[in-house]
Amino acid sequence: xxxxxxxxxxxxxxxxxPKFYTSIKLKExxxxxxxxxxxxxxxxxxxxxxxxxxxxxxSSAVVSSPFPSLVSCRTKSTRKADIQISMNLGVCGIEKLxxxxxLSDKSLEDxxxxxxxxxxxxxxxxxxxxxxxxxxxxxxxxxxxxxxxxYDFPPNVGDRLRLEKVLAVGGKDFSMIGQPLLSRxxxxxxxxxxxKTLSHNRVWFVYQxxxxxxxxxxxxxxxxxxxxxxxxxxxxxxxxxxxxxQSTQKLE
Amino acid sequence: MANNAIPRDFLxxxxxxxxxxxxxxxxxxTFRFCKSHPGSRHMRDFIxxxxxxxxxxxxxxxxxxxxxxxxxxxxxAEFLNGRRESMEMMRKEPxxxxxxxxxxxxxxxxxxVNMIHNNHTETPSTQGIWHPFMFRDSETAVAKFPDPxxxxxxxxxxxATDYVLEEFNNKE
Numbered sequence: 001x002x003x004x005x006x007x008x009x010x011x012x013x014x015x016x017x018p019k020f021y022t023s024i025k026l027k028e029x030x031x032x033x034x035x036x037x038x039x040x041x042x043x044x045x046x047x048x049x050x051x052x053x054x055x056x057x058x059s060s061a062v063v064s065s066p067f068p069s070l071v072s073c074r075t076k077s078t079r080k081a082d083i084q085i086s087m088n089l090g091v092c093g094i095e096k097l098x099x100x101x102x103l104s105d106k107s108l109e110d111x112x113x114x115x116x117x118x119x120x121x122x123x124x125x126x127x128x129x130x131x132x133x134x135x136x137x138x139x140x141x142x143x144x145x146x147x148x149x150x151y152d153f154p155p156n157v158g159d160r161l162r163l164e165k166v167l168a169v170g171g172k173d174f175s176m177i178g179q180p181l182l183s184r185x186x187x188x189x190x191x192x193x194x195x196k197t198l199s200h201n202r203v204w205f206v207y208q209x210x211x212x213x214x215x216x217x218x219x220x221x222x223x224x225x226x227x228x229x230x231x232x233x234x235x236x237x238x239x240x241x242x243x244x245x246q247s248t249q250k251l252e
Numbered sequence: 253m254a255n256n257a258i259p260r261d262f263l264x265x266x267x268x269x270x271x272x273x274x275x276x277x278x279x280x281x282t283f284r285f286c287k288s289h290p291g292s293r294h295m296r297d298f299i300x301x302x303x304x305x306x307x308x309x310x311x312x313x314x315x316x317x318x319x320x321x322x323x324x325x326x327x328x329a330e331f332l333n334g335r336r337e338s339m340e341m342m343r344k345e346p347x348x349x350x351x352x353x354x355x356x357x358x359x360x361x362x363x364x365v366n367m368i369h370n371n372h373t374e375t376p377s378t379q380g381i382w383h384p385f386m387f388r389d390s391e392t393a394v395a396k397f398p399d400p401x402x403x404x405x406x407x408x409x410x411x412a413t414d415y416v417l418e419e420f421n422n423k424e
Binding site: 126127128129139141142144145146147148150156157158170171172173175192193194195196197198199200223225227229 | 258263264265268269270271274276355357358359360364365366367370371372373374375378379
């Protein structure tokens with residue numbers, strides 16, 4: 001909790017000083033990808049949305065500040081991780097991160113990809129699961145699951161999303177793990193925003209004995225509930241195909 | 253209050269909403285206000301200026317206006333699952349009322365209680381839940397202890413004692 005207030009204070013300070021704000025915003029605009037996840041600069045929204053609800057204690061800064069687009073209301077570690085990932089995921093950077101593990105033994109690699117492809121073709125994969133990264137937190141999901149994304153999350157109710165940061169995908173008898181991400185060409189996780197609510201009243205009570213020091217706060221967090229619609233995995237490229245593709249690319 | 257006295261519940265999706273298409277769970281919303289009392293000044297302002305925007309954006313929601321003499325203004329929302337929620341709008345500005353109306357639109361109608369888990373799944377594991385004997389040889393299940401095979405000292409690398417002994421032997 002202390003970390004939250006700390007970040008908020010820091011952000012308030014930055015908000016008040018226009019120089020800091022412009023420099024940071026420009027920097028982040030350059031780095032930021034136009035994804036919902038991991039974005040630091042929130043897209044500007046209309047007046048009526050959950051983000052600046054008066055009940056939310058983080059929103060007071062939003063309403064009063066002259067620059068409503070820059071908000072931080074997450075824990076320190078989450079934010080750090082998020083920044084790191086979104087820095088790595090610049091528009092040109094994402095391709096580098098998407099990679100499959102290349103095994104040292106090439107015949108083994110061929111065998112594994114062949115087996116996975118075979119099970120995909122025959123439909124023996126069973127129920128697929130995926131590990132998805134949203135706002136600094138990893139969720140293990142299958143189709144039909146519900147996830148809660150805490151704090152402010154721009155998509156509105158009824159929006160369909162494609163969760164692009166997929167860390168791992170697996171079936172009944174195989175699992176693929178990205179380094180750190182899997183390619184968007186092979187994996188697709190779709191979700192729908194089902195609900196945007198506030199949590200119940202949570203108590204933040206601070207007390208020091210023998211000091212007549214007491215704080216009692218009630219606050220409500222913003223929850224966004226996502227329903228996972230589907231997880232799809234495409235056929236993996238095999239060794240021969242890859243070589244052919246490379247040759248054709250070179251030719252082109 | 254004791255922690256177990258606070259009502260808790262799991263995460264719910266009303267009628268598997270969003271699995272096919274998304275259906276707005278808010279069915280009716282009633283804006284209650286007084287025509288003359290200064291307490292519902294902002295509510296009257298909201299009705300004059302912002303209400304039509306809300307109705308145009310949400311054609312699936314039925315909107316009622318209910319004037320009540322000398323009573324505080326409030327919003328009443330009725331959801332598809334039959335629940336009904338009211339919220340006082342005293343001393344709330346038109347913009348704030350807009351936001352609370354939007355909040356009601358985003359709700360699924362389920363009562364807000366403490367959430368036990370922040371995810372819900374019908375199938376917790378596809379590959380089977382791990383247990384300590386998962387990738388072990390099943391021979392140990394049949395073995396009779398004490399068994400010389402399992403009670404033998406496992407081979408390790410060169411220990412410190414070995415090293416010292418070796419040094420000692422070399423010196424001799």
